[in-house]
Amino acid sequence: MLYYKTSFLHTSSRTFRQKCHWLCLFIVWHAIFFSVLTHAATPEQIENIQKAAQAHVLETIEQPLGGEIVATPGRIDSRIHATDCPSPLETSSSTTRNTSSNVTVLVECPEDNWRIYVPVRMSISMPLVTATRPLSRGSLVEAHDVSMTMVDKNRARRGGFSDMNSVVGAKLKRNVKLGDVIERNDVCVVCRNEKVVIRAVKSEMTISTRGTALSDGAHGDQVRVKNDKSQRIIEGIVTGVAEITVNF
Numbered sequence: 001m002l003y004y005k006t007s008f009l010h011t012s013s014r015t016f017r018q019k020c021h022w023l024c025l026f027i028v029w030h031a032i033f034f035s036v037l038t039h040a041a042t043p044e045q046i047e048n049i050q051k052a053a054q055a056h057v058l059e060t061i062e063q064p065l066g067g068e069i070v071a072t073p074g075r076i077d078s079r080i081h082a083t084d085c086p087s088p089l090e091t092s093s094s095t096t097r098n099t100s101s102n103v104t105v106l107v108e109c110p111e112d113n114w115r116i117y118v119p120v121r122m123s124i125s126m127p128l129v130t131a132t133r134p135l136s137r138g139s140l141v142e143a144h145d146v147s148m149t150m151v152d153k154n155r156a157r158r159g160g161f162s163d164m165n166s167v168v169g170a171k172l173k174r175n176v177k178l179g180d181v182i183e184r185n186d187v188c189v190v191c192r193n194e195k196v197v198i199r200a201v202k203s204e205m206t207i208s209t210r211g212t213a214l215s216d217g218a219h220g221d222q223v224r225v226k227n228d229k230s231q232r233i234i235e236g237i238v239t240g241v242a243e244i245t246v247n248f
Contacts, residue, residue, distance in 0.1 A: 040078060040079050040080070040081070041076075041078060041079075041080050041081065041082035042082075043078075045082045045083070045084065046076045046078060046080075046082070048089065049076060049082065049089065049107050049116055049118060050073035050076060050118065051073075052089040052091050052105075052107050053073045053091060053105040053107055053118035053120050054071045054072070054073045054120060055091075056091035056092075056093060056105050056107075056120075057069070057071040057093075057103050057105065057120045057122060058071050060093070061095070061103065061122065064124055064126055064153075066126065066127050066162065067124060067125055067126040067127065067150075067153070068124075068125050068150070069122055069123070069124050069125075070122070070123040070124075070125070071103075071120050071121070071122055072120065072121045072122075072123070073105075073118055073119070073120050074118060074119035074120065074121065076116065076118065080116060081114055082109075082114055082116065083109065083112040083114065085109035085111060085112060086111050086112070087109075087111060089107050089108070089109060090107070090108050090109070090110065091105055091106065091107050091108075092105070092106045093105045093106065101121060101122050101123070101124075101154075102119060102120070102121055102122065103119075103120045103122060104117055104118070104119055104120070105117070105118045105119075105120055106118075123152055124152070124153045125150040125151060125152055125153070126150070126151060126153050126160070126162070127148050127149070127150055127151075127162060128148070128149060128151045128160035128161065128162060128181050128182075129146050129147070129148060129149075129160060129161040129162070129163070129164055129166070129167050129181070129182045130146065130147060130148075130149040130151065130179055130180060130181050130182065131145060131146060131176045131177065131178055131179065131180050131182060132144065132145060132146060132147050132178070133145060133178055134175070134176065134177055134178050135172055135175065135176040136172065136175055137172050137173060137174050137175050138171065138172060139171070139172050140169060140170070140171055140172075141167050141168055141169065141170050141171075141172065141182070141187065142168065143164070143168050145168075146164055146167055146168065146182060147164075148164060149179075151181055155181055159183055159184045160181045160182060160183055160184075161182055161184070161219075166189070166218070166219040167182050167187060168241075169189070169241035169242075170187035170188060170189045170218075170241060171187060171188050171191050172186060172187055173185070173186060173187060173188055173216070174186055184218045187218060188216035188217065188218065189217060189218050189219055189238050189240070189241055189242075190213045190216065190217040190221075190223055190225075190238045190241075190242060190243070190244060191213060191216055191242075192213055192214060192215050192216050193212065193213065193214075194212070194213055194242065195210060195211070195212060195213075195228075195242065196210075196211050196212070196213050196225060196242045196243060196244050197209075197210065197211075197242060197243045197244070198210070198211040198225060198227060198234075198236065198244050198245075198246060199239070199243065199244070199245045199246070200246050200248060201245060201246070201247050201248070202247070202248040209227060209228070209229055210228045210229070211225045211226055211227050211228050211244070212225065212226045212228060213225050213244070214226060214233065217238040218238060219238055219239070219240075220237065220238060221237070221238045222235055222236070222237055222238075223235070223236065223237075223238060223244065225244050234246055
């Protein structure tokens with residue numbers, strides 16, 4: 001009889017401890033859950049954090065000459081801890097140049113002791129020469145064939161033209177579709193085996209003569225050319241349509 005009572009008391013004690021254990025876990029879990037809910041950021045706070053990250057990129061990233069940057073902040077988890085900061089949110093990042101398409105911005109409120117890293121995607125647009133209609137290989141580009149358009153720089157990785165005068169009068173080396181960026185490898189301002197004007201410049205004196213281009217070139221390229229009169233082969237810089245300048 002004594003053994004039975006002792007066993008019963010032991011079993012009851014163990015059951016009681018188990019119930020207490022689960023009750024404590026239940027209370028702790030609810031406390032944590034309630035704490036998360038009460039400290040979770042509101043939609044307005046998340047929007048303010050995103051705007052702060054976006055403004056940081058637009059104000060600190062080096063702007064391209066004649067271009068523009070569009071900054072789009074990434075999504076923020078609504079369960080993060082944030083408050084209505086008593087002072088303007090502070091922002092910082094390690095990037096100040098437009099060499100990357102993504103920037104991570106640190107947004108923080110020192111007074112309330114919280115900080116959040118916000119990814120921001122950059123889209124950099126540049127004014128470049130684009131085709132206003134389909135153009136065929138071998139044709140000469142005319143003024144109405146092209147226009148200046150704001151283009152994402154990723155569409156012109158091989159280099160485009162920021163001046164229509166650098167393209168008008170050039171010969172196309174490949175077919176171009178409507179809306180395509182005219183790239184340096186698409187045209188020859190000076191074309192191989194075609195006649196060019198050689199401008200020999202020294203101080204304020206300029207002498208012009210005729211020659212034959214020995215390679216293709218766009219504005220600013222250095223090409224070899226043969227002087228038709230002297231038969232000498234020299235090098236010069238492409239300065240215009242069918243024009244090469246040699247400085248002495």
